[in-house]
Amino acid sequence: MSTMRNTRSPLWALMVGLAAAAFLLGAVGVVGSAGAAEDPPPSLTVQKVDARGDEVNAFGNLVGGDAQRLRAKVNGKDVAADVVAGSDLPLDAVVVLDNSASLGNATVQLAKQSLAPLLPGKGITRSLALVTTGGGASVAIGSTTSAEAFQTALDDVEPVGASLTWDGLVRAADIIGADGSAQQNIILFSASPPQVGTATAATAQGAMAQAGAQLNAVVIPRGADLEAIDNMVASLGGSVTMAADEEGLDEAVDSLAVQLQGRFVLRYPSTGSSSSTNLTVSAGKLSTTVAYVPGTTKSGAANLAPPEAVSPSLLERILGNPLGLILMVLIGFGAVALFIWTLLNMVLPSSDNLNRRLKVYEDPYGGADEEADDPADGSHTTVPIIQRAVEFTGDVAQKRGVLEKLEGDLERANLPLRGAEALFFLSVSVVLVSLLTFALTRSLMPVLIVAAAAVLIPRAVLSIAVRRRCRAFEQQLPDTLTLMAGTLRAGYSIGQGFEAVSTEISDPMGRELRRVVTETRLGRPLDEALESVAERMDSDDFSWAVMAIRIQREVGGNLAELLVTVAETMTQRERLRRDVATLTAEGKMSAIVLGFLPPALGLVMWVINPAYMQKLMTPGLGYILLGLGLVSMLIGFAWMKKIITIEV
Helix, strand or coil, rough: CHHHHHHHHHHHHHHHHHHHHHHHHHHHHHHHHHHHCCCCCCCCEEEECCCCCEEEEEEEEEEECCCEEEEECCCCCEECHHHHEEHHCCCCCEECCCCCCHHHHHHHHHHHHHCCCHHHHHCCCCCEEEEECCCCCEEEEEEEHHHHHHHHHHHCCCCCEECCCHHHHHHEEEEEEECCCHHHHHEEEEEECCCCCCCHHHHHHHHHHHHHEEEEEECCCCCCHHHHHHHHHHCCCCEEEEEECCHHHHHHHHHHHHHHCEEEEEEEEECCCCCEEEEEEECEEEEEEEEECCCCCCEEEEHHHHCCCCCCCCHHHHCCCCCHHHHHHHHEEEEHHHHHHHHHHHHHHHHHHHHHHHHHHHHCCCCCCCCHHHHCCCCCCCCCHHHHHHHHHHHHHCCCCCCHHHHHHHHCCCCCCCCCHHCCCHHHHHHHHHHHHHHHHHHHHHHHHHHHHHHHHHHHHHHHHHHHHHHHHHHHHHHHHHHHHHHHHHCCHHHHHHHHHHCCCCCHHHHHHHHHHHHHHCCCCCHHHHHHHHCCCHHHHHHHHHHHHHHHHHHHHCHHHHHHHHHHHHHHHHHHHHHHHHCCCHHHHHHHHHHHHHHHHHHHHHHHHHHHHHHHHHHCCCHHHHHHHCCCCCCCCHHHHHCCCCCC
């Protein structure tokens, strides 16, 4: 026996535990659901502020709090406010009931039964009117204080036709306006899609706003137009109570009844100001703040929402000061001038600086004068603090591996700027231009666009200058080799030939050959000087010519004939390149058109319909879509360039 008990005891314990757990979960669920229906969470809202007279009336709802503890602050200062709540504030309402045939008799009967907590005298209302929307908006009974009369009219309601919800709301607004009594509450029961009648959602909202009504809706979301109802409540004030299905209508109405029982009015003297006023209403730990303008009436959370208090930034405080504004304008003009000066120095280089740098090397005896000892010679910066900043910029760029490539590009483009100088001036220009853009636009997106343009445009200009100079060098190479062959046939040595050709041919070939002559005078071997030119100008054709010269000097032969042959080969290759360029011109033009068509179309749409394109300039999804579009365009540009580029 003992053995059997020991064997079964774990099983029994497991079964008992599962049963207890199931019981507890069920109990928690029941209690939780009941608590959700019967005990809504504490809340404090202000639905409407009427400040048209000498006295301000603030209408609101307090759930789970003591109305006698309500306090008011206007612009942060306490005000003496009278509180009207409970039995002193009777509730008059108009019920708009959805009784469309699509709901069926069972659903309509459940909706009718759920109205019991609202009956006048017996429920929370003093008077009640009923408007049905099935088969057209009709008044089942006008405003009455008799629960029996209202119940009789309610019993006669049957499911019929389609629901004209918006027409029903208009009829309810008419009842409020015609009666002229205190009721300004419309209670909507909606469970089926509203059909088009004589009124629209906008018409219904306008009619209720004119009547000064608040909308409290009980909806079954599967059929009701929840978006339109939410917009009405946000504009007019009130609430939306959700019922999962027909069985949940009773709980939803009970919850709504609790909210309506918490209605209150705060009355206090008007401040007389014409500017926006913040009203803070509190009851114990509950608090809410709304904004209104004296002399007007505002309803709904959307209209009463106070503006976000944002403390001015340092830049805003500077711009708010006249002297600070003048300073920012001067900085902006300086930034633009510096940026333009940097671009002009890159595009239109002065030959004086470069000639002064090469003067030492062109003199066969060293030719160093007193200015050569100046560490700032040949530099665009003579101010010590700027020199230190340039040196720091150069050190940082050197560590990141940027300086060497930039120096090479500046040298290829024949621009009289050091790499560190170019980076320093570019960085300063980008920062100043970005600050100016932010000061003018007060937006981050234009700053990012301008900063990117300020970085990319100089780089693009430099790349274009490098490509043009290297291309011109390549085009001059066959003629240079032909002239070189002529000098050799005339009896010149190879060094004398290069010196003679350098004076006859134009730049960039002439400048590069003069540099070769200068380097050979300083003791550098001719082969190395020529190879440095080929590497600096990124010219494969010149490398072949240098290789031919080196081979001829090692094994001998007629160098003049060799140079002529090399020149003819280069001429034929150039002719082939032009033929390929002609054949691919249509594809290149198509790629250019396809590449620039999206931004051009976007610009046109921005001019024609700015609101349509404004969605792309909104934080969140708009910025994401705009970024994805730009990335896609860049990928498309790169892909089309790869397709149309043919190496010869």
